[in-house]
């Protein structure tokens with residue numbers, strides 16, 4: 001085993017049932033081991049609730065990086081553009097961060113109810129209880145509604161439910177997200193390391209201009225997630241080049257969601273050097289496990 005982690009498989013973005021993944025945190029850890037992953041980050045949407053279960057079942061050889069994916073918005077244009085900020089190794093009890101995450105989860109619940117109401121108004125009888133039951137106490141997301149639409153036979157797959165005539169546009173009331181600069185300050189204030197998730201994933205909707213990333217870098221953004229399943233090759237190259245220009249670290253990750261998506265763990269990986277840079281930037285928490293040595 002190389003002590004510099006030269007051969008390690010490092011996947012820094014995965015979801016569990018604590019948000020919109022389909023595997024429990026324990027099963028995500030087990031799946032990571034099966035996939036030959038050496039370093040795994042658990043990054044559920046707007047919650048750190050899956051961390052303790054993942055820690056409990058972590059085998060000695062797996063390194064766990066505790067993280068969170070924060071729902072943000074950039075208000076530099078109208079309407080504001082939604083985006084995701086990954087926060088690695090923050091103190092989950094830092095009060096301002098914890099409060100902000102709780103508010104985001106509340107806003108997700110409210111939006112979830114409104115989606116159900118909109119569907120009901122059009123004669124589609126999905127109940128809020130059913131969504132809550134499927135979310136099982138985790139952060140509610142559109143994938144939970146998508147699964148209900150699949151169960152009704154209204155769409156064939158979760159992916160199809162994100163088409164414009166469904167959750168992609170027609171049944172997509174807004175939720176209240178954090179201003180991206182505020183989220184960045186909160187992550188850094190909690191001793192964490194902030195990485196902009198899938199910044200050029202145009203398949204998800206509008207993307208932000210590079211000028212915003214320049215401003216975020218000046219404010220303390222540490223890295224960009226360049227290698228991501230939703231980035232086409234040209235988009236990955238663009239993000240790599242931008243990161244080089246700004247001196248940001250670059251991550252690669254699967255954004256695993258269990259069977260809510262078709263992407264397997266380890267579909268994209270982070271280079272060991274970038275991972276070490278990320279860990280070195282964390283103040284407070286450290287990864288749990290053997291890497292980096």
Ligand code: AMP
Nearest residue numbers: 020140141142143158159162257260261
């Ligand atoms: P939300 O954060 O609740 O608005 O929902 C966005 C989430 O839905 C993303 O984090 C993905 O997990 C998921 N998602 C978005 N687009 C798709 C898609 N086309 N297929 C499957 N899941 C998707």
Ligand code: FE
Nearest residue numbers: 015020045257
């Ligand atoms: Fe998700």
Ligand code: FE
Nearest residue numbers: 069084197198
């Ligand atoms: Fe994301």
Ligand code: ZN
Nearest residue numbers: 013015069255
């Ligand atoms: Zn994600």
